[in-house]
Amino acid sequence: LERLGTVGIVGVGLIGGSIGLALRARGLAERVVGIGRDVRRLEDAKALGAIDEGSTEPTRGLSGADVVVVCTPVTRIVEDVATAVRAARSDALITDAGSTKRQIVEDVQWDPKARAAFVGAHPIAGSEKSGAAHARADLFERRPCVLTPTAQTPADRLERARGFWSSLGCRIVEMDPAAHDEALALTSHLPHVVAAALTASVPGPLLGLAGGAYRDGTRVAGSDPALWTGILLANRGPVLDAIDRFRRMLDALHSAIAAGDTAALEQTWKVCAAGRELFEFVEKFGQLPGEDRPPHPPFDRPPSPN
Amino acid sequence: LERLGTVGIVGVGLIGGSIGLALRARGLAERVVGIGRDVRRLEDAKALGAIDEGSTEPTRGLSGADVVVVCTPVTRIVEDVATAVRAARSDALITDAGSTKRQIVEDVQWDPKARAAFVGAHPIAGSEKSGAAHARADLFERRPCVLTPTAQTPADRLERARGFWSSLGCRIVEMDPAAHDEALALTSHLPHVVAAALTASVPGPLLGLAGGAYRDGTRVAGSDPALWTGILLANRGPVLDAIDRFRRMLDALHSAIAAGDTAALEQTWKVCAAGRELFEFVEKFGQLPGEDRPPHPPFDRPPSPN
Numbered sequence: 001l002e003r004l005g006t007v008g009i010v011g012v013g014l015i016g017g018s019i020g021l022a023l024r025a026r027g028l029a030e031r032v033v034g035i036g037r038d039v040r041r042l043e044d045a046k047a048l049g050a051i052d053e054g055s056t057e058p059t060r061g062l063s064g065a066d067v068v069v070v071c072t073p074v075t076r077i078v079e080d081v082a083t084a085v086r087a088a089r090s091d092a093l094i095t096d097a098g099s100t101k102r103q104i105v106e107d108v109q110w111d112p113k114a115r116a117a118f119v120g121a122h123p124i125a126g127s128e129k130s131g132a133a134h135a136r137a138d139l140f141e142r143r144p145c146v147l148t149p150t151a152q153t154p155a156d157r158l159e160r161a162r163g164f165w166s167s168l169g170c171r172i173v174e175m176d177p178a179a180h181d182e183a184l185a186l187t188s189h190l191p192h193v194v195a196a197a198l199t200a201s202v203p204g205p206l207l208g209l210a211g212g213a214y215r216d217g218t219r220v221a222g223s224d225p226a227l228w229t230g231i232l233l234a235n236r237g238p239v240l241d242a243i244d245r246f247r248r249m250l251d252a253l254h255s256a257i258a259a260g261d262t263a264a265l266e267q268t269w270k271v272c273a274a275g276r277e278l279f280e281f282v283e284k285f286g287q288l289p290g291e292d293r294p295p296h297p298p299f300d301r302p303p304s305p306n
Numbered sequence: 307l308e309r310l311g312t313v314g315i316v317g318v319g320l321i322g323g324s325i326g327l328a329l330r331a332r333g334l335a336e337r338v339v340g341i342g343r344d345v346r347r348l349e350d351a352k353a354l355g356a357i358d359e360g361s362t363e364p365t366r367g368l369s370g371a372d373v374v375v376v377c378t379p380v381t382r383i384v385e386d387v388a389t390a391v392r393a394a395r396s397d398a399l400i401t402d403a404g405s406t407k408r409q410i411v412e413d414v415q416w417d418p419k420a421r422a423a424f425v426g427a428h429p430i431a432g433s434e435k436s437g438a439a440h441a442r443a444d445l446f447e448r449r450p451c452v453l454t455p456t457a458q459t460p461a462d463r464l465e466r467a468r469g470f471w472s473s474l475g476c477r478i479v480e481m482d483p484a485a486h487d488e489a490l491a492l493t494s495h496l497p498h499v500v501a502a503a504l505t506a507s508v509p510g511p512l513l514g515l516a517g518g519a520y521r522d523g524t525r526v527a528g529s530d531p532a533l534w535t536g537i538l539l540a541n542r543g544p545v546l547d548a549i550d551r552f553r554r555m556l557d558a559l560h561s562a563i564a565a566g567d568t569a570a571l572e573q574t575w576k577v578c579a580a581g582r583e584l585f586e587f588v589e590k591f592g593q594l595p596g597e598d599r600p601p602h603p604p605f606d607r608p609p610s611p612n
Contacts, residue, residue, distance in 0.1 A: 124517045144515055173515070183515050186508045191519035193563075196578040197555040198500050201548065202492045204581070207588040209450055209479070209489050211430045213497035215589070216522040222582040225575035232563050232571065242507070243560050247553075249503035254549050257499075257538050265538065269531035272502040275510070276528040282513040283521070 004029040004164075008065040008088065010058065010080050012036050012045040014127060015097045016071035017135030020050035022168045025137040035061045045132040062087035067164055069121075070096040075230040078107040085114045093160045095121045099184065100234040101148045101177040109152065119161035120148040120177060123170055124188070128222040138169065142286070145170035146184075148177040171286060185238035190246055192228060193239065195221040310335040310470075314371040314394065316364065316386050318342050318351040320433060321403045322377035323441030326356035328474045331443040341367045351438040368393035373470055376402040381536040384413040391420045399466045401427045405490065406540040407454045407483040415458065425467035426454040426483060429476055430494070434528040444475065448592070451476035452490075454483040477592060491544030496552055498534060499545065501527040 007023055009016040012034040023029045034051035035058045036042045042054025055061030058080075062068055065088040070080045077098045084094050094117045098104055105120045125143040127134060145165040149158045162172050175183070199221040202210065232239050256265040281289055313329055315322040318340040329335045340357035341364045342348045348360025361367030364386075368374055371394040376386045383404045390400050400423045404410055411426045431449040433440060451471040455464045468478050481489070505527040508516065538545050562571040587595055 124515060127518065143517075146515070183512050187512050187516040187520055190507060191504060191523040193556070193559050194500060194504050195519065195523055196575055197552055197559055198497060199578040199581040199585075200555040200574075201496060201552040202581070204584055204594065206489050206493050207585045208593070209430060209452065210493040210585060210588075211449075212433065213501065213526040214493055214585070216525050217497040217501055218582050218585065219522050220519040221575075221578040222586075223575075223579070225572045225579055228575055229568055229572040233566055233568060236563055236566065240560065240564055243556065243563075246503055246507040247556070249506040250499070250549065250553070253499050253503055254546065257542055257545055257549075260539055260542065262535055262539060266531045266535040268506075269502055269527075269529075269534055272505040272527040273529070273531055275505040275508070276524050278510055279505075279513045279516060279520070279524065280528075282516075287514070288510060 003027070005066045006031045006033060006064050008033045008035060008058075008062040008068040008084065009051065010035040010062075010068060010070045010084060011072035011076075012042060012050060012054070012132050013071065014130050014132070014134050015123070015125075015139075016069065017045055017048065017050040017132030018125075018137065018139035019069055019071065019097070019168060020045065021048075021135050021137035022140060024049060024052075026167065028167050029067075033061050033065065041132065045135075048132055048135065050132050050135055058083045059087045064089060065092055067093045067095070067160075069164075070094065070098075073227050073230050074098045074100050074104065074234045077104050081108055081114050081118055082111055085111075085117045088117075092117055093157050093164065094118045095161050095164065097121060097123055099188065099231045101146070101180045103234050105148055105150060105177040109150065115152055116154060117157060119153055119157050121161060121165055122146045122148075122180065122184070123165065123168070124184075128220045130224045130227070140165075141169035143170055144173050146173045146175050146180050148175055148180050150177070181235045182238045182241075185235055185242040186245070189232060189235055189239045190242040192220050192223065193232065193243060194246065195219065309333070311372045312337045312339060312370050314339045314341060314364075314368040314374040314390065315357065316341040316368075316374060316376045316390060317378035317382075318348060318356060318360070318438050319377065320436050320438070320440050321429070321431075321445075322375065323351055323354065323356040323438030324431075324443065324445035325375055325377065325403070325474060326351065327354075327441050327443035328446060330355060330358075332473065334473050335373075339367050339371065347438065351441075354438055354441065356438050356441055364389045365393045370395060371398055373399045373401070373466070375470075376400065376404075379533050379536050380404045380406050380410065380540045383410050387414055387420050387424055388417055391417075391423045394423075398423055399463050399470065400424045401467050401470065403427060403429055405494065405537045407452070407486045409540050411454055411456060411483040415456065421458055422460060423463060425459055425463050427467060427471060428452045428454075428486065428490070429471065429474070430490075434526045436530045436533070446471075447475035449476055450479045452479045452481050452486050454481055454486050456483070487541050488544045488547075491541055491548040492551070495538060495541055495545045496548040498526050498529065499538065499549060500552065501525065 007029040020032045032051045034054040068084040101120045108114045123145040125139045199218040313335040326338045338357045340360040374390040407426045414420045429451040431445045505524040
């Protein structure tokens with residue numbers, strides 16, 4: 001793997017900070033520059049070793065950058081990509097880490113400069129904690145990173161995006177942006193909404209009687225409200241469909257309990273337990289049982305010409 | 307604390323096995339006898355150090371027992387209590403570890419011998435894993451144990467039940483059996499139902515794209531189907547009410563997303579995040595912020611005369 005020159009990270013929070021730590025721990029770049037609006041947070045990120053230097057001025061800070069990763073909230077990514085592509089080297093790769101992709105990729109298409117440099121990405125890694133203080137160099141190891149190239153994405157940028165995210169430890173998955181959003185609505189956004197609703201269902205005075213099921217089931221409800229409001233609204237249709245799907249499953253369980261139907265309830269629970277077992281297999285082996293290779297093309301295949 | 311003579315554990319799975327390990331690790335009993343239907347599982351429990359000896363015959367195995375803890379599924383507890391009270395010493399304390407209490411306590415009242423020896427208990431500790439192989443001596447440390455005495459519960463048995471469960475590391479909470487079931491419907495049974503529905507909502511081929519929110523949110527869906535069918539049906543009314551409460555919270559989030567209402571959604575999420583923060587405080591300090599003492603009477607108050 002060729003060593004990168006300057007890598008710019010726009011937004012040095014949990015994700016941006018972890019990218020910086022991973023780049024520096026693995027010696028993947030000559031220089032990591034963090035861009036942010038708050039000088040103190042940039043200083044903290046530098047003290048933590050996540051960036052070599054920080055700047056509140058993207059035009060100056062990103063000048064000469066070979067790669068820029070935009071790690072701001074989804075509501076700001078399109079604007080930050082436009083700024084980055086004009087500040088970085090003319091042959092720079094611009095990528096992002098947003099949890100939604102369809103709207104972002106569509107909006108970037110309207111900007112010819114951005115379109116020619118941008119490869120949408122979503123590393124599926126994170127935590128309910130935000131801020132560089134919780135960043136970890138190994139956050140991306142063995143985690144999927146979805147790339148969402150379009151027919152307009154130049155092949156060289158796609159190839160470099162694959163290389164960049166793999167170098168952080170990710171296994172690469174390539175998907176259509178809308179298909180990404182529909183999948184993530186179920187695998188990530190729905191679990192967040194469910195956790196929030198579960199948290200709000202239990203009155204404070206009863207919290208002393210809560211156990212592990214509540215603890216784990218509500219963890220991500222502690223996630224940043226503004227960040228998650230942005231994600232859920234940026235993926236509104238698929239999220240609403242995912243909630244409807246979940247409601248039908250909950251209704252089935254409700255009906256079996258209301259009917260006192262032992263057999264139906266036990267059968268439904270067995271299906272759920274099997275789903276959980278399948279997930280544990282996939283997490284351990286990176287693929288479904290019986291698959292010869294991961295369900296999505298990994299980085300080891302030759303790049304498609306597009 | 308006075309050392310116990312023989313303690314009988316009926317059902318040596320995760321909970322029964324952990325009680326045995328805790329009793330033996332702390333030297334609280336002269337002898338721990340496990341009662342079960344499967345000889346091999348009793349031998350495993352003995353090999354793991356959870357019991358001193360095992361027996362498939364409660365009448366013989368529990369003879370001379372000072373304390374019997376019934377750790378079988380909720381559907382079997384009443385019957386096992388009746389057997390235990392006739393096999394153990396006439397002054398024995400009989401207690402249980404069932405996740406529901408109202409029906410069990412009511413049914414035990416019909417049996418005068420059982421009623422005079424029984425104190426319903428629910429140590430709020432556990433895991434989605436079952437079996438003595440997952441037992442841990444520290445499973446109960448700092449965990450709440452709800453005792454559900456009635457007006458008929460003899461004061462000496464209640465006092466001994468407090469002593470027994472505290473000796474395993476539990477903090478004692480005393481509640482009316484029906485109030486226990488209503489609280490646990492929200493704090494434990496609802497999170498289990500929600501986890502099951504969430505698991506079933508995500509199709510297998512997408513599991514490779516699931517992250518931490520799905521992982522944590524579905525963990526308890528791997529719990530034993532028969533065990534959980536029994537718990538949910540034994541607490542049907544409160545569980546259905548809890549699901550309705552959860553549905554209203556989910557509907558509020560659904561509406562805010564459908565309306566694209568940034569302010570409403572962010573505000574709702576903030577309330578949820580605050581709830582999670584409150585839970586973390588309670589878990590850390592064992593009480594709500596600003597409380598001088600735990601929300602429920604702890605073991606340090608004198609026993610009520612009943």
